[in-house]
Amino acid sequence: MAISLAVAGAAFLWLLGQWVAGDEIWTALGDATHAITLLSIFLLIAGLTVALLFLRFWQVRADLLANRYVVARWTVEPGQFRAFGEIASARDRAEKRWALLVMLGFIVLIFGAFALFDPEVAPAMLAMGVALALLMAIAFLLGQRVQRRQLRPRSREVIVGTRGVMVNDVLHVWSVPLSWLSDVSADPGPPPTLTITYAYLGRSGPQYVDVMLPLPAIGDETGETIVARLLAYRGRGVRQAKERTRRAARPSKQAD
Structure with missing residues (x-):
């Protein structure tokens, strides 16, 4: 800031x-x-x-x-956090590898077509394609490095709130303009996990982010309870937005 x-x-x-x-x-x-x-x-x-x-x-x-607007809070055991980290890292790597391969395919298709259409500019087009592919590969490797650092056990604390979530000291926020809570789901595992999906509006439309949380047994705060509370918060926000829209669209009454 x-x-x-x-x-x-x-x-x-x-x-x-x-x-x-x-x-x-x-x-x-x-x-x-x-x-x-x-x-x-x-x-x-x-x-x-x-x-x-x-x-x-x-x-x-x-x-x-400070435990304000918090739905649940717990600390994960070291062994369980390591198991969770392996699963979360493998899932993230698989998803991003697939996206990388798709983008590399588009690069080959687009720049290869330019090179075949106009042989005079083929060297420049191929050089640009290779440079762009290298930049995307470097971004993929840097992203994986950041992911490994985020999953390195530090506090191992999970705090789930209605405005955001902290996992192992990593913060995710959806209560900002052009961002919203999209979905919440629980997976019994093993290991049990909670996935929170939030979205933000980007240049090409809504961009969705999945946040996986390790879900241990924390008393009566089961995964389904947390899911129900967050979905209730999301539904309340949607209803309030619709009500504001209806009030704004309602014609004002003129005094006689």
Whole structure:
């Protein structure tokens, strides 16, 4: 959050300088002033947006640690967490490997077609395709490295809330703009797991994220109980959104 605020602050200082000494800046930089001003406006908006987003993450994390808006909380035994980590890592690796293969297939198809259609640009097209494929492979390997670090036992604590969840000190939040809780399901295993699916709106539509949680026996807080509570929260949020939409669409009554 500090970096985003610093970026927004630098952009604000540029805009302030334009207001105070616009003529002097124009004399020194000329037409480049317009480009820098446009970039500053974008950086100011983006920096403030990211800062507010991280502030929301901090609030949800603080609420979870303080047991506010919490559905269930438990600590997983070391042996069970290792077994869970192996299953979660294998599932994530299989899903991302399949996505990587699909994207590599599209790269071969698209850039290969360009190379066959126009032999003169074939070397450039093939070089671009290879570079893009390497970048995607590097992103896949980095993603797997991050996944292994997240599944390395630290606190082994799981906190499930109505606004987000923390698993082994890793935070996931769905109570931010353009994001929502999508589904919750329990798997008896072995080992027993809980899967929370949330979504956020991306450039190509809703993007879904599955979060697996190790689900031990925690008194009367069974997996189905947690599922029921989260689904009830999701249903309540949907009903409130529909009610707000109906109120907004309802015509106002004019006084006689």
